[in-house]
Amino acid sequence: MNTKLHAICDSQGRPIDLFLTAGPVSDYIGGRALVSRLPNVKWLLGDRGYDADWFREALQDKKIHPCIPGRKQRKTPVRYDKRRYKRRNQIEIVFGRLKDWRRVATRYDRCPQTLFSAIALAATVTFRL
Template sequence: MARLKPFFPKSHGKSRVDDRRLLSGIIFINRNGLRWRDAPKAYGPHKTLYSRWKRWSEKGVSARMMRGLAAEHRERKTVMIDASYLKAHRTATSMAEKGGRGRLIGRTKGGMNTKLHAICDSQGRPIDLFVTAGQVSDYNGARALLCSLPKVGWLLGDRGYDADWFREALQDKGIRACIPGRKQRKTPVRYDKRRYKRRNRIEIMFGRLKDWRRVATRYDRCPEVFLSAIALAATVIYWL
């Protein structure tokens, strides 16, 4: 809690309920995929848990925690980029015609889902996250995460990121790309196959994040709340 305290909003006026107890309850709900009304009484009223979680998500507290703790461990060698699908529950996809256009939920062969784009360091710890609708190309996620790349020597990615503009943008930043070329390329692209084998660490990272039920299955209609749940899981698993 001492490490997380600088990222909490400052209280104004009357002192608020204990942050430690509420944060423990929020973690319990997100990890087990429970409804807020099913929270154990030890964490206090479920309405207080939900209102605090909603308010923190709107302010981006969880994402600020993850980025702040990740900045303390500056990566200088290698980063990895990849994307993964997260299934959307019917509670998140309902009423799509009235207000679901901005929920970042799309339809693919696997059904309704959201795509999580992530950048992690050489040890497989997430540095930055970005969510889009499921049918969105990996290029859009790469374009959004490009500005947040740290100053490193290498970037590892799969064939989904083989684009000339992306390679040129990495070169302008002084980053060498270790990305295999697409099969449609007339001239094959050379890459470090030995270094590319380390990319499995970001796949392991996605698997560990999906151990949290409210990450593997999206129940929240608001994309900011869902992204906060992912950032909270990443913070607890990797940065605390």
């Protein structure tokens, strides 16, 4: 079983919302599921996998500035704030904290609901710390 975890985190590196998809599914699917649940923020830092015109338009409709680098296949490069993008390491720290939990890191659970329950428990504890 291969899965992908999509997360919305606050500026302090705490997980706010989580979404689990199948591994071969594109990041667009996770972005589409989470775009309606985004909090009222000024900026969104995202990985190259979330670079899509419809995603950028959805963020701009919510008055959110996307800080997402363009994919390598783009014909016209997308401008983004490189200094602000360096703060994306806080998101990686969140995933590192979740992987401190052995059950999450090794994915003992084959059932996606059980795995997501373990991830939610780990996220709750890391949010409180």
